[in-house]
Amino acid sequence: MKTLTDKCCSKCWDSELQRCPVFTECQPQRPLPHCHTDEACIRQREEVMNRLRYGAGTLIRVGMGTCSQQAGASSVLGAIFIELQRRNLSHVSLSITGCLGNCFQEVVVSISHPKYPTVVYAQVSEDKVPYLISEHIEKKRIARELVLAQLEEPGKKPLGHVPAFKNLDFFRKQIRRVSERCGHMDPESLDDFLLHGGFLGLSKAIREVKPPDMLKLLKESKLKGRGGSGEDVADKWAHVAAADGEEKYVICNAHEGDPASFKDRRLLESDPLGVIEAMTLAGYTVGAGKGVIFLNPEYELAKKRLELAITKARAFNYLGKEILGSNFSFDIEIRLSPGDYLSGEETSLVTFLEGKAGVRRVPPPLTSHGLWNLPTLIHNVETFLNIPLLVVKGVDWFREQGTGNSPGTRCWTLSGCLQRRGTVEVPIGVSIQDLLDMGGGAPPGKKIKAVHVGGYVGGYLPEGLFQTPSDDASMKKSGISSGIGSLVALEETTCMVHKTWQDALFTAKEECGQCTPGREGSYQISRFLEKICQGRGVRSDLQKLKEIASHMREASMCTYGRLSPGLIASSLEYFHAEYEEHLQKHCPAGVCFK
Amino acid sequence: MDLISILIDNREIQIPRGITVLEAAESLDIKIPALCVSPGWGTSGFCRSCVVEVEGEDYLPIACSLPVQEGMIIKTNSPRVLESRRLTVELLLARHTMDCAICYRNGKCSLQDLANTYGIKESRFFTREKPLEIDDKSPAIVHNPNRCILCGLCVQACCDIQTVSVIDFAHRGFDRMVEPAFGQSLDEVECVACGQCIQICPVESFYEKSEIDKVREALRDPHKEVVAFLSPSVPISIGEEFGTEPGKSLSGEVIKALKMAGFKKVFDTALGADLVIMEEAYELLTRWNSGKNLPLITSCSPEWVKFIEHFYPELLPHLCSTKSPQQIMGTLAKTYFAESTEIDLKNLFTVSITPCTAEKFERTRPELNIQGFPGVDACLTIKEVARLIRMTVGDSFPDVGTEEFDQPFEVSSGAGVIFGATGGVMEGVLRTLYELKVGKKLKSVVFENIREEVRTSYSGGLREVEVQMGNGTLQVAVVHGLGNARRILEALRSGKSRYHFIEVKGCPNGCAQGGGQPIPATLEVIQARKRGLYLEDEKREIRKAHENPRIKELYEKFFKKPASPTARKFLHTEFTPREHYL
Structure with a gap:
């Protein structure tokens, strides 16, 4: 038994032709008591798990997300490899992991050992690698210059003088659920995923939860979409499940067009198999056979990891025909988005996938007439990742956090x-x-x-x-x-008028241009702000800005057109004094009129 | 029927499920402005001028694409709705050129109407920084993007109805505009110049390339003999421009006014149509007897000819090689007429007056030249000739008095007159073919079952009929609208066609909805125009082309007999396969 998915002994009857129904549950606890209780099997499994956790003795994991790579993670990984070779440290293994979220502290390196808690080092650079290896591995002491925290692990005595990870200011108030596996698991390894509870939700649903019960579960959970519109997830699923269609689609919207957001990128890079499990679960519930991940073309690392994840999931029957021995079939393909802002809007997304320009289309709703006019379920990455957790841990657990109307x-x-x-x-x-x-x-x-x-x-x-x-x-x-x-x-040095103008320019440029309020309104807003920032503004311009913003909110064709005037409206409302000063040709922040 | 009840402006009505709020409001005579809706043509939902207030919604949905639902409470004229519409119009006007003084649509423009309705006196918003380039390279159609309100109806007409698909939206945000791919000119793409974009446009972003100046220059030249050919559709529609009842023929008045404008002769294009019928009837008979190259497809619609040249060049042998009626008139004028009156060809200027924009392109085809001169020197649409007449006689045109067509091309048959109606060519040819084939007189010249109803451009447009002729059965089809023609050609290409003869009109509803017809034209107006043609036919004593004495004379003196080598030389043309760009 070299990997978790290998057979432990001949008593395991699981095969590609006939999947054992509890194949997934068996992986981290093999063998399950009702199957057999051979000591040898348990020992073998322990060995594999130890290898996953601690490599050949000690395991060094380097955080490899896009943010870490920008901070030089690849060089750090290379430097560690060379250093280990040079010092002939054959008992130390090297692996990668995703991103913990603390992008300001990249590159993050964690070192795990069977006896001691895992120690996390931050802001590791290439030139600090010899120091790190020499201190932690050879001298067996904490590399004080770089240490960030230690993880709390059951059965291990905490180290003195090293802060606990969960007590760090950045992490203390966090409740890590969908990002739980991020930064603690090798995103390219199916074994590691299974070890971290992967595919348990899908397996449980297929064995125990019928699609109508899944819908009920969602209804009780009051889960809301995390992509911006805050739609009721249960409603959407129920519509797709009830709609007629020779095929149905599940689309994961991984476009993330907002330049100031990269949380979806982190989830995709750090937990690609989690996304696949969640989409498959959605397909199972609504009766869809095809999944599409609509991916931002800049997310090259995510694409690579998702492709790998899909291949691995197919190999073990988590995707493809008759998933886990059931009569449910589902497969996923990755499609790259055009990379503009608006294609993330779900109807634009669908028109783009159909080979047309990615622009908003008018109703009927996508849940009945989506991609190729067939019922389509679209959610953002984060929304999907909540689903398996909900299945495994239940509604009560889910609603422990969040507000009454929007838990989680x-x-x-x-x-x-x-x-x-x-x-x-x-x-x-x-x-x-x-x-x-x-x-x-x-x-x-x-x-x-x-x-x-x-x-x-x-x-x-x-x-x-x-x-x-x-x-x-x-x-x-x-x-x-x-x-x-x-x-x-x-x-403090930001001029709110100027900032609003710059954002309005982006908004106007990214408008699809179909409806009059969206196209003309956003253009006029950017022109009026330009006028004010250049010192030609008059008081009536502010009134016109308000008028146009409220017109766009009421009469635009899509969510983008209705929400984007929030920028100008909030700016006018909360920073009115700055506008007044600009009308007097004075910029309090000193940005304009130079 | 499944009825539901809704409340519009405090009036409760029972209406069938599935219709839109706009239709429901119309049934109560509540007027909702809708710039991007053209009856029967569908809507894009882009303009947002038809917003209404629906109780329970925090935004304003659009009436044109909102299906009614049980218990809906709708307000169509609340202050909130009116304010939103006013802003929409004001925003549209900000990007518009406002060159109303020189615009044909002045006084009948949807945008202008709305601006007046909502009392917009000044534009408070930013206008376009610099005007966009006007595309006037095509010989037939001009596109002025500065007037465009981006409603998308022209794109629907071009792509969905006509399936020519040369224009679409390009760019995004404020830069969005309608144009051919990669910013090319209409001249550089497969545009067939059908002019349906002109007909559907709510403003005047598309219009025909005017040739009035060219005609006026010729009229001013004392050495030029300016001759006009008048299509039968022209006198029937032209009154609409002067406020007379649609469908009423003003044939004598047009001739008189043209004479006053300086035209030396005015000939009847229906005579050219009679010649087309003769040639086509003989060609059909030959092919029917031999069974070769069937079906025969008519070629009298210039946009249709360009369409098949671009998209189905391999099917060109099916096309009847006869020239179109106005080109036949051009040929007659520059050969028979010029010879008999001894006019030097360089002093003879021929003007074709038609409801068609594609003829403006057709007249530039080099293969139609006669001794180096184009058969038709200028082509005026009904809109243009109305302007010329107004310039000459003013608004009193309907009372200007009448005159007759000039010899030698003054007599035409009813068959030639109905040429412009859908099914008209077919009926004309059948009247002659029957007597040729069977050798007996027709009991009734009317073939009621091939006469197509006027219908919206999205529905129907194809009629199949079997005609019994002696011991043979002729399978014929009448099709109008290029989208429908494409369906016929697809069937023909895949070998599923069983017709002998197909009449194709490029425009939906035929010449009654031609690209050069007056605007606006509702379905009722189009119906009236068509009825006008059939009424003219009924008034004629001669209703069959082969009974037209002028036609008999022409064959005796000039062409010998139908399909003779002389006839082939002068009355027939050839077609060239053209590039298909995508």
């Missing part, structure tokens, strides 16, 4: 004027201030005057509103949408 957790990307930038997962409803605290507030000597929430469908909030909870309902009361969950902290 939500991923946020924190960026801008913050000490700690990265992606976090928090209970729905934490305040903007909580998020800023997680980000460590402004760097010394700087001050945050506002936040930009939700990208181009969101808006700006001033300091006075930082106590606003971040759930959709509270955000909507403040007149903005939280979008895909991006938060950019704006420094």
